[in-house]
Amino acid sequence: MPKWLKDAVFYEIYPQSFMDSNGDGIGDFQGIIEKLDYIRELGCNAIWMNPCYDSPFQDAGYDVRDYKKTAERYGSNEDLVRLFEEVHRRGMHILLDLVPGHTSEQHAWFLESSRAEHNQYSDRYIWTDNWFHAPEGLKHVAGESERNGVYVLNFFKCQPALNYGFLNPEQSWQKGMDDPACIATREALKDIMRFWLDKGCDGFRVDMADSLVKNDDEKKTGTCRIWREIRQMLDDCYPEAALVSEWNRPELAIPAGFHMDFCLDWVGNGYNLLMRDMKNGENNSFFHKDSTRSILDFFDDYLKGYERTKEQGHYCLITGNHDTVRASACLDAQELKLAYAFLFTMPGNPFLYYGDEIGMRYQSELITKEGGYTRTGSRTPMQWDDTKNCGFSTADSEQLYLPVDITPNTPTVAAQEKDKDSLLNVVKAILKIRRENEAFHINENLETLYAKENERAFAYRRGDFLMMCNPSGKEAAIEISPELSKVPEKIYEIGAAAYTDGRFILGEQSFAVWQI
Numbered sequence: 001m002p003k004w005l006k007d008a009v010f011y012e013i014y015p016q017s018f019m020d021s022n023g024d025g026i027g028d029f030q031g032i033i034e035k036l037d038y039i040r041e042l043g044c045n046a047i048w049m050n051p052c053y054d055s056p057f058q059d060a061g062y063d064v065r066d067y068k069k070t071a072e073r074y075g076s077n078e079d080l081v082r083l084f085e086e087v088h089r090r091g092m093h094i095l096l097d098l099v100p101g102h103t104s105e106q107h108a109w110f111l112e113s114s115r116a117e118h119n120q121y122s123d124r125y126i127w128t129d130n131w132f133h134a135p136e137g138l139k140h141v142a143g144e145s146e147r148n149g150v151y152v153l154n155f156f157k158c159q160p161a162l163n164y165g166f167l168n169p170e171q172s173w174q175k176g177m178d179d180p181a182c183i184a185t186r187e188a189l190k191d192i193m194r195f196w197l198d199k200g201c202d203g204f205r206v207d208m209a210d211s212l213v214k215n216d217d218e219k220k221t222g223t224c225r226i227w228r229e230i231r232q233m234l235d236d237c238y239p240e241a242a243l244v245s246e247w248n249r250p251e252l253a254i255p256a257g258f259h260m261d262f263c264l265d266w267v268g269n270g271y272n273l274l275m276r277d278m279k280n281g282e283n284n285s286f287f288h289k290d291s292t293r294s295i296l297d298f299f300d301d302y303l304k305g306y307e308r309t310k311e312q313g314h315y316c317l318i319t320g321n322h323d324t325v326r327a328s329a330c331l332d333a334q335e336l337k338l339a340y341a342f343l344f345t346m347p348g349n350p351f352l353y354y355g356d357e358i359g360m361r362y363q364s365e366l367i368t369k370e371g372g373y374t375r376t377g378s379r380t381p382m383q384w385d386d387t388k389n390c391g392f393s394t395a396d397s398e399q400l401y402l403p404v405d406i407t408p409n410t411p412t413v414a415a416q417e418k419d420k421d422s423l424l425n426v427v428k429a430i431l432k433i434r435r436e437n438e439a440f441h442i443n444e445n446l447e448t449l450y451a452k453e454n455e456r457a458f459a460y461r462r463g464d465f466l467m468m469c470n471p472s473g474k475e476a477a478i479e480i481s482p483e484l485s486k487v488p489e490k491i492y493e494i495g496a497a498a499y500t501d502g503r504f505i506l507g508e509q510s511f512a513v514w515q516i
């Protein structure tokens with residue numbers, strides 16, 4: 001386990017929209033460099049940056065055309081190395097986004113693979129043996145190449161799947177995982193990882209980490225074997241490099257070699273901590289004041305993954321990401337404060353999506369940009385201050401990557417810095433508590449103290465710290481057993497909380513941290 005993960009708190013940057021340093025309307029590496037001190041002061045000491053490689057941007061850069069070259073709009077490879085250096089100079093770390101499952105249909109490998117004549121890339125992607133032979137159960141495209149075959153997709157039409165083989169090949173065109181062509185794909189992936197690790201990045205967030213081997217079994221036996229091989233490479237040659245998977249199955253991802261896996265609130269597990277229910281759109285987010293739900297909806301699922309993996313890896317909570325609707329679409333400022341206080345005092349490494357620290361709003365009316373669709377509304381420019389374009393860019397507003405939210409009372413960093421009760425200052429205060437107390441750096445020490453069916457208030461413990469939360473609009477009382485031998489000291493509160501006669505009284509919409 002890389003040592004720096006012990007107390008890492010991540011800030012996710014969507015580079016297009018964070019800070020534009022040269023006035024062309026789009027964020028860039030230099031802009032990020034200029035804001036590193038801001039990120040550090042916020043209390044985040046690590047960064048995950050979404051894909052920044054050369055791309056036709058049909059899926060915001062998740063359609064990679066050249067893994068070893070940065071997109072010009074963000075800067076050169078040298079500029080990115082400078083970003084790594086500036087990050088390290090501040091004692092921080094940075095993960096790039098690794099897209100192992102697919103490339104852009106414009107990647108040179110795919111152009112070669114599409115040719116009629118057999119060549120070294122023919123089997124880099126998955127093709128059937130005939131133009132009218134569709135691969136059963138797999139998304140695919142026919143009729144676009146001179147090659148006589150149909151190819152498999154991983155996500156959008158622009159993203160053909162790389163060939164890591166089939167767990168149990170059944171058709172002549174399906175390769176086994178250890179076919180030389182599939183080994184070559186694996187080696188190409190390792191080569192890309194070494195390329196950026198040698199330049200100074202600190203690891204990767206891995207996109208669709210479960211998607212490598214096709215017709216894999218329920219336990220993802222094939223895909224896990226590949227990740228274990230990759231982890232071995234890191235352990236041998238890059239022991240301080242970290243991997244976090246977009247998977248949401250820590251019991252598979254962590255034994256497979258990931259140091260961290262994301263707990264994704266939106267993948268249909270139904271607990272909707274911060275988010276709206278994706279299926280029916282209902283606002284039943286747990287932290288919503290009027291919700292009737294118990295924290296057990298979340299804990300029942302989360303604790304299964306956590307308990308099984310806590311000694312080996314981190315199961316990480318997020319405020320949101322570039323794929324989710326912003327939590328502020330479901331929760332008001334007070335609700336967000338409680339939600340973040342919870343996220344940031346839980347085990348694992350928290351991930352804060354840019355702009356969530358000020359409650360940036362979800363822009364539901366925007367037309368899709370770069371394959372974003374409903375995700376576009378969560379990808380608008382960061383709001384720094386009340387100058388032109390909220391300080392994001394000096395470009396004309398029509399030239400911006402996406403419009404800045406200039407609706408009345410739009411949140412900005414500058415305004416919230418001045419307000420001691422702002423969401424931004426709550427984030428800072430909680431992250432400070434997390435940073436300064438060792439108990440929050442020990443992954444295995446979570447105990448649930450109080451969590452009941454049909455009750456809203458709940459409590460949990462990490463070492464000497466007790467956290468209590470009452471998201472409801474009514475006062476609540478919590479009694480924990482065994483009783484405490486001394487009076488706990490309240491070190492932080494949102495709303496009002498008190499300890500009297502062995503009971504904790506939690507005012508409406510409150511959160512408190514006690515030390516014993």
Ligand code: GLC
Nearest residue numbers: 059062155207208246322323
């Ligand atoms: C992941 C990314 C998402 C992207 C998809 C395909 O889910 O987070 O943004 O569109 O993979 O690469």
Ligand code: CA
Nearest residue numbers: 020022026028
């Ligand atoms: Ca720019």
